[in-house]
Amino acid sequence: MMKDHHSLLSFPVNLDYADELNNDFRKLKFSPDIETVFRSYYDEETLRMRQLAILVGCFLWPLFTIMDVFIAPPQYLSIFLFIRLAIVMPILLAMLKVVYSIRWQSYTRYYAVLVGAFVNAGVVIIVNLGHSYNPDYPYEGIILIWLFCFFLSGMVVREAMLVTFLPFICYIGIELFIIGNIALAMTSGLILFGTYIICAIGSYLVEFRTRESFLTKGMLSQLADTDSLTGIFNRRYFNNQCLRLWKQACRENKCLGILLLDIDHFKQYNDNYGHSEGDEALKQVASFLQKLAKRPMDVVARYGGEEFAVILYDINMEGLERYCQKLVQGVHDLKIPHGFSPSGDFITISCGARLMAANSTTVLNQAIKDADHSLYEAKAQGRNQYNIYGLDLLPREAVMKIL
Template sequence: MKPAYLSQVHAESPYLLQLQAGFRRLAFAGALEAEFAEHHNRQFLRRMRGAFLVAMLLMLLFVVPDVLTLPDGVRQAVLGVRLGLLVPLISLAWLLSYLPAVRRHLQWLGGGITLVGGLGVNAIIWLAQREGVALPYEGIILATFFFYFLTGLRFRTAVLCGWLVFAGYVWVALDVGLAGEPLLYNLFFLATANLIGSVGCYFMEYAARENFLGQQLLREVAERDFLTGLLNRRAFNEQAQRVWRLAQREGKALAVALLDVDYFKRYNDYYGHAAGDEALRTVAQVLQGYARRPLDRLARFGGEEFVGLWYDLSQAEAEQRLQALRQAIQALALAHVGSEVAEVLTLSIGLAYVARPAELSLAQALQQADSALYRAKEQGRNALCQ
């Protein structure tokens, strides 16, 4: 059953389109995949750190049966792997997870340590069994379930690690001369553990991706205008305030503009509200093309009015961009028989250019832009004033 909130999401939302298209191969289209990877790393960072700590603790705990049960020669070799290789490497991975530069590559870090850990357990079994000590292979099964379900590895990484560790155990078993029913049963149970882990990990990542899309769609319901897909007024104010503070710290100029569709009430009265809605969607699509930089912001302010914020433009560049935008709307050639300024749909724009954001607030800049918009209307509309 489709959640009720989806009816409030803009039809062109990339998250909605991805949800409708599906993702059975556990891959999103375009930039969504990178966005999900970043989201997944943030969500599972603490889990992976916890898994590293648990792995270190388990390695230390297994030292006890090693010391109590293994012969001298075997004990030294096994402890060398546990304490000389695995514990230091896992500790290093745990420390590296706190570095922002490494955090972006969390899957590589977790996958690499997981693989080393699994192969290390293989090495411990090999060291014992070649000396005739029947160290149980079940340690591999424990390691397998550990990295499928506890580490936060995604499906492809976990599967690659799991089956490489399985292949490593096959080599160990053959090298120490295991054969017949013992070999068959060991490989069967280990392969079954990998199969269960693979299927379980697939469904966990599928659920994580579904949850990611759901979260982003709920955010869009809260932040996006349903009709145009632009930010709504509340979200614009919140995001613009953050950009404003950044501009204050970095000493960058800002351009704030209010944009109003000329004689839009008449457009609605003549062509109908459905046509009016479609006209606003078309205008919004054009506007988006002029605010694509990461720190630019654009929103539907209410009715037929839009608001934009442009970061680090000179005054001449701001005027040039807004004039080009105004001309692009006119070039759409959307017939408007009720307009007194042109035979097509047009925009009036009020610009407030803020060279020093530290000396002015966002609210004051919007007031200036509103006054400039009023002057543009007074001067005949289809114009830019500041």
């Protein structure tokens, strides 16, 4: 398996990789959510291999065309050349364009199946026509195409078996019932069937190990990106996702909301209720934050100690303010008793937020510092409240106009 050295795929940490690893996946199928992530992982891992394979295919295919000029039955030569040069070769060149184009690389999986199907069908037609004139016409080209489909195309086993088995059945059927060469059908069919079984088993073992490796990497990524106490993302994951989402927001001309929040007077809570109760309080607050971040691209992380961080993708100033209100009110409504807090009878939070527009000249690190500054402003104003950076500097109409 060739690995793309610049692989940037992230493993979603909300998936149970360990449970999937303990399950029986001998059928090479995961639960729907994990299967979706695996296919993206597999496509990225096999991209370099597909690029190399299609280059080799574009080089070898014309060589077999030259071979046909010398050994093809004269009455079928024009058909052979038409299949090779007018049908299959353009498809190979289109695949070459797809695998080397960033815009189309996400579709390489489907093009690989399409190319495999056309190449298999083309070779089978050529071999059957060749055998109708000369039983010694070489059929080994079918084996080469199968090796390509099973081991170089990046197809999973099911796809490779499908695009090779149907042409194989057609080949045997034509040899038996149309050409009528029973001896050739049996000998070549047995060799091809044995090759098919060997390729399928080998490809199955490769994919099984790849899936196993994927789950192991997912577990390790989960351990590296998850806070062990609360079960939500940690600061490392937040920093990585913040950069990734900001780049995506710039590409898509979206806004990004960055929030930092802190549990008020948490030291007094720990000192008086004990660290065990403090841990439980952190878990309850983290669970609430996680439930509030319902959208797929929202990120909630424990930033350190009693501090949390939130990323909100594609949100405006009005939405950011509503979200901050829900945060502050929601944590208060958890009604976690805190009899030693000057801010009230229950645990509360202070929140600082910063909205980043796609055309903003502010760098990401400065935006996080601005959110942190707003957090301290909220604390200075009495805690149990939020402060949005810049909201007090411009009228609402001006802020919305800018965005």
